Amino acid sequence: xxxxxxxxxxxxxxxxDLAKVDIEPWSGVRNYQARNFMxxxxxxxxxxxxxxxxxxxxxxxxxxxxxxxxxxxxxxFDRRSEYFDAKARRETPRWMLVDLxxxxxxxxxxxxxxxxxxxxxxxxxxLQRGNRLSILPVTRQQWDxxxxxxxxxxxx
DNA sequence: GCCAACGTTGGC
DNA sequence: GCCAACGTTGGC
Numbered sequence: 001x002x003x004x005x006x007x008x009x010x011x012x013x014x015x016x017d018l019a020k021v022d023i024e025p026w027s028g029v030r031n032y033q034a035r036n037f038m039x040x041x042x043x044x045x046x047x048x049x050x051x052x053x054x055x056x057x058x059x060x061x062x063x064x065x066x067x068x069x070x071x072x073x074x075x076x077f078d079r080r081s082e083y084f085d086a087k088a089r090r091e092t093p094r095w096m097l098v099d100l101x102x103x104x105x106x107x108x109x110x111x112x113x114x115x116x117x118x119x120x121x122x123x124x125x126x127l128q129r130g131n132r133l134s135i136l137p138v139t140r141q142q143w144d145x146x147x148x149x150x151x152x153x154x155x156x
Numbered sequence: 157g158c159c160a161a162c163g164t165t166g167g168c
Numbered sequence: 169g170c171c172a173a174c175g176t177t178g179g180c
Contacts, residue, residue: 007166031175054166112167130173132165 002046003138004037005060005126006100007053015050015062018102023067026097027075028083034135039070039096041137048100049138049146051126052109059111060146067101108151120145 006026008014018024029035046066052058072093075083088094115121125136138146 009166033175058167132174134165 002041002043003049003140003143004042004046004066005049005051005136005138006064007051007134009054010052010061011055014052015102015105018050018062018064018100019105021102023099023101025073025099027073029073029097029134030083030085030095031134034133035096037135037137038098042066042070042098044068047138047143049143053134057109057111059109059115060106061109062105063103063147064100065103066098068099070096070098073097106150110146110149114149115146118145118149 013024026038029038044066048064048066049060050062050064052061072090073083073095075081076085076088076093076095077090078084083095085094112126115124116127121127121142124138124142125131125133
Protein backbone atom coordinates (compact mmCIF):
# COMPACT_ATOMS: atom_id res chain seq x y z
CA UNK A 1 0.00 0.00 0.00
CA UNK A 2 1.21 3.48 -0.83
CA UNK A 3 0.62 6.73 0.96
CA UNK A 4 -0.15 10.20 -0.32
CA UNK A 5 -0.76 13.76 0.72
CA UNK A 6 -3.56 15.65 -1.01
CA UNK A 7 -4.11 19.38 -0.65
CA UNK A 8 -7.43 21.12 -0.53
CA UNK A 9 -8.37 24.69 0.22
CA UNK A 10 -10.75 24.47 3.19
CA UNK A 11 -12.78 27.41 1.89
CA UNK A 12 -13.53 25.29 -1.16
CA UNK A 13 -13.58 21.76 0.25
CA UNK A 14 -12.52 20.99 3.81
CA UNK A 15 -12.06 17.80 5.81
CA UNK A 16 -15.49 18.48 7.33
CA ASP A 17 -16.97 18.59 3.85
CA LEU A 18 -15.37 15.24 3.10
CA ALA A 19 -16.78 13.84 6.35
CA LYS A 20 -20.26 14.95 5.28
CA VAL A 21 -20.22 13.39 1.82
CA ASP A 22 -18.06 10.40 2.86
CA ILE A 23 -16.95 9.78 -0.74
CA GLU A 24 -15.80 12.55 -3.09
CA PRO A 25 -14.57 12.28 -6.70
CA TRP A 26 -11.35 14.30 -6.70
CA SER A 27 -12.22 16.38 -9.75
CA GLY A 28 -10.45 19.45 -11.03
CA VAL A 29 -6.82 18.37 -10.91
CA ARG A 30 -5.24 19.97 -13.96
CA ASN A 31 -1.59 19.26 -13.42
CA TYR A 32 0.02 16.41 -15.31
CA GLN A 33 2.25 15.19 -12.53
CA ALA A 34 -0.64 15.05 -10.07
CA ARG A 35 -2.81 13.36 -12.69
CA ASN A 36 -0.12 10.76 -13.30
CA PHE A 37 -0.02 9.90 -9.61
CA MET A 38 -3.76 9.25 -9.64
CA UNK A 39 -3.80 7.49 -12.99
CA UNK A 40 -0.69 5.36 -12.67
CA UNK A 41 0.21 4.89 -9.04
CA UNK A 42 -2.83 5.09 -6.79
CA UNK A 43 -4.62 1.95 -5.69
CA UNK A 44 -7.87 1.52 -3.83
CA UNK A 45 -7.12 1.53 -0.11
CA UNK A 46 -4.03 3.75 -0.29
CA UNK A 47 -3.74 6.09 2.69
CA UNK A 48 -4.15 9.83 2.16
CA UNK A 49 -3.11 12.67 4.44
CA UNK A 50 -5.72 15.39 3.91
CA UNK A 51 -3.99 18.78 3.93
CA UNK A 52 -5.53 22.23 4.19
CA UNK A 53 -3.70 24.76 2.01
CA UNK A 54 -4.05 28.49 1.30
CA UNK A 55 -5.60 29.20 4.66
CA UNK A 56 -4.76 30.65 8.06
CA UNK A 57 -3.54 27.33 9.49
CA UNK A 58 -2.09 25.17 6.72
CA UNK A 59 -1.49 21.60 7.81
CA UNK A 60 -2.59 17.98 7.87
CA UNK A 61 -6.09 17.72 9.30
CA UNK A 62 -7.33 14.22 8.56
CA UNK A 63 -6.99 10.85 6.92
CA UNK A 64 -8.77 9.58 3.83
CA UNK A 65 -8.50 6.51 1.64
CA UNK A 66 -8.31 6.10 -2.10
CA UNK A 67 -11.72 4.57 -2.83
CA UNK A 68 -11.61 3.74 -6.54
CA UNK A 69 -9.38 3.04 -9.49
CA UNK A 70 -8.68 6.03 -11.72
CA UNK A 71 -11.40 7.05 -14.17
CA UNK A 72 -11.98 10.07 -16.43
CA UNK A 73 -12.78 13.33 -14.64
CA UNK A 74 -16.29 14.17 -15.93
CA UNK A 75 -15.78 17.91 -15.41
CA UNK A 76 -13.39 18.05 -18.36
CA PHE A 77 -16.36 17.39 -20.70
CA ASP A 78 -18.76 19.78 -18.97
CA ARG A 79 -18.92 23.17 -20.71
CA ARG A 80 -20.45 24.75 -17.63
CA SER A 81 -17.71 23.53 -15.32
CA GLU A 82 -14.79 25.74 -14.41
CA TYR A 83 -12.68 22.66 -15.11
CA PHE A 84 -13.93 22.24 -18.69
CA ASP A 85 -11.15 21.37 -21.13
CA ALA A 86 -12.01 21.99 -24.78
CA LYS A 87 -9.16 19.77 -25.90
CA ALA A 88 -10.30 16.72 -23.97
CA ARG A 89 -12.03 13.93 -25.95
CA ARG A 90 -14.19 11.19 -24.53
CA GLU A 91 -12.23 8.61 -26.49
CA THR A 92 -8.95 10.01 -25.15
CA PRO A 93 -9.67 11.67 -21.80
CA ARG A 94 -6.96 13.99 -20.69
CA TRP A 95 -7.78 14.19 -16.96
CA MET A 96 -8.28 11.29 -14.60
CA LEU A 97 -9.33 11.18 -10.96
CA VAL A 98 -9.93 8.81 -8.09
CA ASP A 99 -12.60 8.81 -5.41
CA LEU A 100 -11.58 9.70 -1.86
CA UNK A 101 -13.28 8.23 1.18
CA UNK A 102 -13.27 9.95 4.55
CA UNK A 103 -11.60 7.95 7.30
CA UNK A 104 -11.19 10.30 10.24
CA UNK A 105 -10.14 13.73 11.39
CA UNK A 106 -6.95 14.01 13.37
CA UNK A 107 -7.28 14.67 17.09
CA UNK A 108 -5.76 18.06 16.24
CA UNK A 109 -4.27 19.58 13.09
CA UNK A 110 -0.56 19.10 12.45
CA UNK A 111 0.56 22.50 11.22
CA UNK A 112 3.04 23.20 8.49
CA UNK A 113 5.39 24.81 11.01
CA UNK A 114 5.31 21.65 13.15
CA UNK A 115 6.08 19.54 10.09
CA UNK A 116 9.00 21.79 9.22
CA UNK A 117 10.36 21.46 12.74
CA UNK A 118 10.55 17.67 12.54
CA UNK A 119 14.06 16.62 11.44
CA UNK A 120 12.86 13.22 10.24
CA UNK A 121 10.72 14.97 7.62
CA UNK A 122 13.55 16.91 5.99
CA UNK A 123 13.10 14.91 2.76
CA UNK A 124 9.32 15.23 2.70
CA UNK A 125 8.20 16.55 -0.69
CA UNK A 126 5.71 18.97 0.88
CA LEU A 127 8.53 20.82 2.61
CA GLN A 128 10.81 21.17 -0.37
CA ARG A 129 11.39 24.64 -1.74
CA GLY A 130 8.99 25.76 -4.42
CA ASN A 131 6.72 22.77 -4.12
CA ARG A 132 3.27 23.44 -5.54
CA LEU A 133 1.99 19.98 -6.39
CA SER A 134 -1.44 19.26 -4.98
CA ILE A 135 -0.79 15.50 -4.74
CA LEU A 136 2.44 14.23 -3.24
CA PRO A 137 3.82 10.78 -2.43
CA VAL A 138 4.46 10.04 1.24
CA THR A 139 6.78 7.24 2.32
CA ARG A 140 5.73 4.73 4.93
CA GLN A 141 8.29 6.23 7.29
CA GLN A 142 7.01 9.76 6.73
CA TRP A 143 3.43 8.56 7.25
CA ASP A 144 4.40 7.02 10.57
CA UNK A 145 6.33 10.08 11.70
CA UNK A 146 3.51 12.45 10.83
CA UNK A 147 0.81 10.39 12.52
CA UNK A 148 3.12 10.02 15.49
CA UNK A 149 2.92 13.81 15.83
CA UNK A 150 -0.83 13.66 16.33
CA UNK A 151 -1.73 15.08 19.70
CA UNK A 152 -3.14 12.46 22.08
CA UNK A 153 -6.89 12.20 22.36
CA UNK A 154 -8.38 13.41 25.59
CA UNK A 155 -9.05 10.63 28.07
CA UNK A 156 -6.35 8.28 26.75
C1' DG B 157 13.19 23.72 -29.71
C1' DC B 158 13.90 28.14 -27.33
C1' DC B 159 12.33 31.40 -24.27
C1' DA B 160 9.62 35.45 -22.79
C1' DA B 161 5.23 36.33 -21.06
C1' DC B 162 1.71 35.07 -18.42
C1' DG B 163 -1.09 32.50 -14.98
C1' DT B 164 -1.36 29.81 -10.76
C1' DT B 165 -0.06 28.14 -6.25
C1' DG B 166 0.47 28.90 -1.66
C1' DG B 167 3.02 30.67 2.41
C1' DC B 168 3.50 34.72 4.85
C1' DG C 169 -1.50 41.99 -0.91
C1' DC C 170 3.17 40.48 -1.92
C1' DC C 171 6.25 37.56 -3.95
C1' DA C 172 8.91 33.32 -5.11
C1' DA C 173 8.53 29.31 -7.67
C1' DC C 174 6.93 26.82 -11.17
C1' DG C 175 3.91 25.25 -15.24
C1' DT C 176 1.91 26.49 -19.60
C1' DT C 177 1.39 29.00 -23.79
C1' DG C 178 2.61 30.73 -28.06
C1' DG C 179 5.62 33.42 -31.23
C1' DC C 180 9.59 32.72 -33.72
